[in-house]
Amino acid sequence: MTDDDNLDSNEAEARAVESRAEAFIGVREARRSEVAEDYVELIAELIHENGEARPVDIATRMGVTAPTVAKTLGRLARDGLITRAKYRSVFLTEEGRALAKECRHRHEIVLRFLLSLGLDPETAERDAEGIEHHVSERTLALFAAFSKRS
Amino acid sequence: MTDDDNLDSNEAEARAVESRAEAFIGVREARRSEVAEDYVELIAELIHENGEARPVDIATRMGVTAPTVAKTLGRLARDGLITRAKYRSVFLTEEGRALAKECRHRHEIVLRFLLSLGLDPETAERDAEGIEHHVSERTLALFAAFSKRS
DNA sequence: GCAAAAAGTTAGCTTCGGCTAATAATCATC
DNA sequence: GATGATTATTAGCCGAAGCTAACTTTTTGC
DSSP, rough: OOOOHHHHHHHHHHHHHHHHHHHHHHHHHHHHHHHHHHHHHHHHHHHHHHHHHOOOHHHHHOOOOOOHHHHHHHHHTTSSSSSEEOOOOOOOOOOHHHHHHHHHHHHHHHHHHHHHTOOOOHHHHHHHHGGGGGOOOOHHHHHHHHHHHH | OOOHHHHHHHHHHHHHHHHHHHHHHHHHHHHHHHHHHHHHHHHHHHHHHSSSSSSHHHHHHOOOHHOOOOOOOHHHHHEEEEEETTOEEEOOOHHHHHHHHHHHHHHHHHHHHHHHHHHHHHHHHHHHHGGGOOOOOHHHHHHHHHHHHH
């Protein structure tokens, strides 16, 4: 092996390592917004169903306690995704509605895809909930195309 | 609508809400083990490639700083997944090796599946990293079957 | 074999997202 | 409209996972 080969392979290796690191960093970033996305999606759903989103309903549907909901709603409000008044229901801002719509769209594509693969509805719902935050635009497009095809 | 209908639909609704909550709880559980799984998988890889896993290499490949690695390794050691001596490399316990193997298996199935859908390798790697922690056994089996088929 | 560089550790800070216990406000019912 | 039940909030705890700054140990190169 010449010095040049050595350099080249080192550089190739370095690029591979860096791209892997970027993948991990990307996953960590996605993880940070997961909770917010789940809440916003659920809030949109509750408003659609009941005309309002009450913390108590968010709590039971998310499977967490009321104080956890309160704290998370604080963060969502801080980040401009919801508005709320003390002891009142929660509503989405324009930004929150946009995010909710996007999440619902992704969720549905992933869910339909899993179902079209032949997965049972219960497992499909459960897996979709975890997967939806980690699919790129490209993957989503492939999922959608596949479901449509079959 | 009769009272009976009302009761029935309420109960059905309650079951749906509960099952949804369980999905969220499951996702949160999966999230808790994600970091450990990523580390263990990477450590196995480094040992395979270099004969040892040094914190500095874990750090660059994970895209985090050395102190973060140190703290995480502390948790892994506490949880019986690795062994280590001060200022020395890290090694996997029997349990750690088993987990690493399982993770690698899952990772490869997801990756192959995404590639077989026609995704480019870079995106496939990135998405697989995020998705692998959220696929059930059933979904994994379907993914594997699909890749083999095509 | 010593000095400088590299690697590892420790201390201490932050945010997030859970929880319980206690308190406050609202709602519903009589 | 008082009161009991429901709902919401606050305070305060915890652990995970990130960071920087400062320090120690090990490795390397002369």
